Amino acid sequence: MKIDDLKHAKLKEWVQWAADLMTPNEVVICDGSKEEYDSSIKALVDAGLGIPLKKRPNSYLFRSDPSDVARAESRTFIAAKNKDEAGPTNNWIDPVELKKTMTDLYRGCMKGRIMYVIPFSMGPVGSDIAKIGVEITDSAYVVVNMHIMTRVGKKVLDVLGTDGFFVPCIHSIAKPLQPGESDGGKWPCEPDVNKKYISHFPDTYEIWSYGSGYGGNALLGKKCLALRIASVLARDEGWLAEHMLILKLTNPDGKVKYMAGALPSACGKTNLAMLVPTLPGWKVEVIGDDIAWMKFKNGQLYAINPEAGFFGVAPGTSEQSNYNAMQSIKENCIFSNCGLTDDGDIWWEQIGYPAPGKTVIDWKGNERPSPQTDKVPKEGEPIAHVNARFTAPAKQCPCIASEWEDPAGVPISAFLFGGRRASTIPLINQSKSWIHGVFMGSITGSEITAAALDLKAGSVRRDPFAMVPFCGYNMGDYFAHWIKLGKKAEAEGNGDKLPKIFFCNWFRKDADGHFMWPGFGENSRVLSWMFDRCDGKDNAVETAIGFLPKPDAITAPEGVKPEVMAELIKVDTAGWKEEISSIRDEHYAKFGDRLPKELYDELDKIEKALA
Ligand code: GTP
Ligand code: SPV
Ligand code: MN
Numbered sequence: 001m002k003i004d005d006l007k008h009a010k011l012k013e014w015v016q017w018a019a020d021l022m023t024p025n026e027v028v029i030c031d032g033s034k035e036e037y038d039s040s041i042k043a044l045v046d047a048g049l050g051i052p053l054k055k056r057p058n059s060y061l062f063r064s065d066p067s068d069v070a071r072a073e074s075r076t077f078i079a080a081k082n083k084d085e086a087g088p089t090n091n092w093i094d095p096v097e098l099k100k101t102m103t104d105l106y107r108g109c110m111k112g113r114i115m116y117v118i119p120f121s122m123g124p125v126g127s128d129i130a131k132i133g134v135e136i137t138d139s140a141y142v143v144v145n146m147h148i149m150t151r152v153g154k155k156v157l158d159v160l161g162t163d164g165f166f167v168p169c170i171h172s173i174a175k176p177l178q179p180g181e182s183d184g185g186k187w188p189c190e191p192d193v194n195k196k197y198i199s200h201f202p203d204t205y206e207i208w209s210y211g212s213g214y215g216g217n218a219l220l221g222k223k224c225l226a227l228r229i230a231s232v233l234a235r236d237e238g239w240l241a242e243h244m245l246i247l248k249l250t251n252p253d254g255k256v257k258y259m260a261g262a263l264p265s266a267c268g269k270t271n272l273a274m275l276v277p278t279l280p281g282w283k284v285e286v287i288g289d290d291i292a293w294m295k296f297k298n299g300q301l302y303a304i305n306p307e308a309g310f311f312g313v314a315p316g317t318s319e320q321s322n323y324n325a326m327q328s329i330k331e332n333c334i335f336s337n338c339g340l341t342d343d344g345d346i347w348w349e350q351i352g353y354p355a356p357g358k359t360v361i362d363w364k365g366n367e368r369p370s371p372q373t374d375k376v377p378k379e380g381e382p383i384a385h386v387n388a389r390f391t392a393p394a395k396q397c398p399c400i401a402s403e404w405e406d407p408a409g410v411p412i413s414a415f416l417f418g419g420r421r422a423s424t425i426p427l428i429n430q431s432k433s434w435i436h437g438v439f440m441g442s443i444t445g446s447e448i449t450a451a452a453l454d455l456k457a458g459s460v461r462r463d464p465f466a467m468v469p470f471c472g473y474n475m476g477d478y479f480a481h482w483i484k485l486g487k488k489a490e491a492e493g494n495g496d497k498l499p500k501i502f503f504c505n506w507f508r509k510d511a512d513g514h515f516m517w518p519g520f521g522e523n524s525r526v527l528s529w530m531f532d533r534c535d536g537k538d539n540a541v542e543t544a545i546g547f548l549p550k551p552d553a554i555t556a557p558e559g560v561k562p563e564v565m566a567e568l569i570k571v572d573t574a575g576w577k578e579e580i581s582s583i584r585d586e587h588y589a590k591f592g593d594r595l596p597k598e599l600y601d602e603l604d605k606i607e608k609a610l611a
Helices: 009-022 034-046 095-106 140-149 154-160 221-237 269-273 323-328 434-442 475-491 520-534 562-568 573-594 597-610
Strands: 026-029 050-052 060-062 076-078 114-122 131-137 167-172 197-201 206-210 240-242 245-250 256-262 283-288 292-297 300-304 309-313 334-336 339-341 359-361 367-369 389-393 410-418 428-430 445-447 460-462 500-504 540-542 547-549
Touching: 009 026, 009 095, 009 114, 009 131, 009 167, 034 050, 034 060, 034 140, 095 197, 095 206, 114 140, 114 154, 114 221, 131 140, 131 154, 131 221, 140 221, 140 309, 140 334, 140 389, 167 221, 197 221, 206 221, 221 240, 221 292, 221 475, 245 269, 245 410, 245 520, 256 269, 256 520, 269 283, 269 309, 283 300, 309 323, 323 389, 410 434, 410 520, 428 520, 434 475, 434 500, 434 597, 460 573, 475 573, 475 597, 500 520, 573 597
Parallel strands: 026 114, 060 334, 076 197, 131 167, 167 206, 256 410, 410 500
Antiparallel strands: 050 060, 114 131, 197 206, 240 292, 245 256, 245 283, 292 300, 300 410, 309 389, 334 389, 339 359, 359 367, 428 500, 428 547, 445 460, 540 547
8 A cells, every 4th residue: 555545635645744754765554464564574584683483483582772672751752832731740842843853853764764654543443432543663663563562554544534533653763774784683773862752742642753663662552642642632531541451350259340550660560460369269351451541431430451462571470470471472472672592482580480501692682691590680681671571462361351352441440559669558558539549649659660761770759640651741730630530420420430549569578678468469369358348348447548458358368477467558657757748848849839739638638647
């Protein structure tokens, strides 16, 4: 299919403009077919970028440039009409200035390459919650990843018709080729981080990305469209676009509830969404592992997963920690920045077994002696990059729920927020009201992980709703949007249909720095407590900070001593007092008068109750 075959006049004009600006050798309109996937893979293998894996049918390993291994938050921009609209948590550049800078960068940037035009749907094609995007890119790696992560091709153009709404997304790896030149096995990108741009124009719903080929910087349907631009659409249209997993929980009586959970990047969404319960009789199935789009219908909130695949953190994934993810990645997958064993398989730290053979090739392409254990090395570089990822079709997951593609979505009974906190924050806590739940989401703090490349891993930062890197507008207004939706439901008499709100912390540490809670499958104990709370079961005590489990409401997993269990579910009054003053002085203060007054009221209430 060529540009002239496009029936949507605005799309055709935009594609032609991009081709004239970026001057590729050729323009290809993607049809989403298997042939297209296979030929793109072949081009990547021929260029020395994709390595076929002997042990996994139709699967390939890629190694990116060391400058290009995660999202670049310092180079991510929300170019709203003024700085205040972007808010204190976003980087801002004037949109006119940014477009000028980037237009100059885009000029001729695809020379010697193919310009792919990828029509994609976020959400089941044709669902009334779904949205269409079109990504222009010069990266075949992006094409194959988008094939797995979204729904691509002709069927999308059919829904778009001659005048449908789409989000235009431009992406270039910023590495034109001279005549006769090939990538020759070197990951193409702009290696200077300060020359990368991941830009969003919320007032015109546009995305322009330049210089990075990795993950959320390049697969523009994911964080750029489905969160940053979608959060703006959601604000304007009265729905929610969230960094949330969606899971289906079935109790031993066969009763079902759906829950959505926001945990910051690399804090356990994929693991929670696919967990194998240790509690007998309970079942968890996955609807989505990273993003939820939610709309109210007749007072009930329904969620869809806008994605079609998992772009999951590889290190730490094992048959033990995430059996269902391991089953999902047996074939038809793309691996990025994992180790390569000498028998042609991928390997990473905590995969559950030591690397076979004498040597293994690390994510930088260096041959290394095979580690004798799968532990994270105390010194020296790991074999797999800490933000190494797998791209897997969601339908390959053994615990995918049969309704995961239902265009109507699934009804949400509970929201779960959480973060990585070594102290203070209890294992689980239920809010006393919707507004108290919004307060909980707004104060989320978490130790920084390796999912962003320019932040210091380990230190605690506030990441309200796990959305700080992904909210396309002023987060003070985002809090207000959440409050407004709850108030509207209550005013319409649907308050009891609102999801109950919870806050979890799987990451408490003892004085020796060991996790106090075993996590993973044992988190089912917490999910079952939440399930029963949603049914109004009397298994909680009211405290200053919320409803905590009664002492025996959650039975301790093997190896967790009663005193540790008690510690996990008690109110750490001194810790919370510090927490409250840090929220007031350092966190909320940043938002000035955009911070809804209701949240200060919640803060005051808790402070009083703790005194
Ligand atoms: P993104 O894809 O970046 O949004 O991340 P995510 O929230 O889906 O995180 P993921 O589930 O991939 O988990 C990231 C890391 O947290 C992995 O290294 C896991 O092994 C670890 N992890 C997940 N769940 C738990 C848990 O319950 N306890 C502990 N201690 N670690 C966990
Ligand atoms: C995250 O960082 O939250 C991810 C990975 O899910 S990326 O798609 O790169 O944003
Ligand atoms: Mn994520």
